[in-house]
Amino acid sequence: MAAESENIIGDKPHSSGGDEKKTHSLNDLNASDNPGNIITQVQLRKDAPELEDWWTVQSMIILWILNTIEPSLRTTVTYAKNAKTLWEDIKERFSVTNGPRIQQLKPDLTRCKQEGASMAAYYGKLKILWDELANCDQIPKCTCGGCKCSIGSQLEKRREEEKVHQLLMGLNDVSYATMRSSILATDPLPSLNRVYMMLIQEESVKTITKSADERGLIVGLVAHVGNKARRGGEHGEKAVTCSKCGKNGHDVKECFQIVGYPEWWGDRPRHEGRGIGRED
Template structure:
């Protein structure tokens, strides 16, 4: 029969904590010169059994005793020799030492009932039967609820993954499945692995939707560790890109600030009147205080002919010209006299084309000429 558990996904934090607790066993080489130092220390782990932490306690104790080569006394592999066997004394000494280790790793009220059990294996099994949650329906239900509710939220992917693995490890300790066929065991483990991948992906944030779709599209589905590794790489890439984008945005803001400052400096260089709030002059030359210059003429003033030209242009759909007329007043008078002489000549000779010119101002237009 094959016993199947799904504890392969060991929680890094839990295993590290267990190893650290094992390393806290005091060094005995200074206490025993050349003897078996393992007999002098009975402090195995910082995890003392209190009735509620059996899983952590059992893992820590197993690691510590296995590290000292005495795990066979817990599993039953180290058999008790027959009476009269020369190895009997050594076995009795090791058995007593392991029992002392176990009792000293429990609280006094917890360890007292196991003080008179004959073998270390008897103590180990009694504690397991009393405090283990194997096939505990209430414990299984509570762990299942926690797993269904776990979401990544604002945490990193690594913290979210480790929390789920820790819950799965506790859940594995609640089962004691045995399979008659090894192939059925492999299939069951793969099915359980896929279920955990689905649950892990379901709790991820929305930003991983695209990667989640790619993972679900693979056949066969990656393992839980492979899935976590791929998600973690994507998270790292996103963090790097966001940092680059924020740096570029900061540079753009700095550039905009420089441009704004430059425009403000340019404005400061222009003359500014604090009375009329206009550029290109100061209070010393402002017309509101000192009046207009004597030689100033308003644009378009004394230009009646130009007004007539503008009126005729508006009627014909033409835009009025704002340019200065090409002829001076003296030139216009001379041109007028020339036209008058031409008119008198045309009266004497009817075959000569006639032309009239009217001018009432400085501006000229197409309608001012009549031929």
């Protein structure tokens, strides 16, 4: 009976050595804990100047967000005093994968060609399509935190290789066929930025060469015209000789000795009749 009473009353575990062991809990209070203890020096105040600055910044961010929304859509956006709340509402409603738009963008990328445009203008058209496609068809990312296969970086690399192929396939065949074949034969493919810089340099070389050829053509044309003028006489007349008078610059059908001298011909022979075109 005494043993049973001891078991009921003695509810704390005892060690063989007589030392007590207590299980620690988050709700334990020490003997030094009391209501007057100061846990932190920061005190919550409703009229703190930082709070007023915070609300000012919030209002500014909200206005920035609203001003980037089309007026017809702005009225459908929920009004919020907190920028995060507003942004989450917009994200939930408009961040939706657009299947039909993706199907439209991919053929647009295939049809995008340089067609005589500068390299910068051509790349700019592709960049707009790439950015829109990236927004509509985002690459999935690991969320478990334990991924070791780097699938995200591999997908990013594959998408960049697709951009390189699209850039090369749209180039002018006549001007860049050789360089395109050279880049495609490289293993691994250069980065998109590297390919773009190579094409810009090639465009610059072709522009300089074309300008030099055009200058040579102009000089040759001027020389040809000058030689022709010198062969034709001082006034660029035809290099023909009249069989009647033996002079250059006209044929027998135009010779004044046959058709008559005009009125303005000052040294016409006296024995000749009146020149053509002269009034009686």
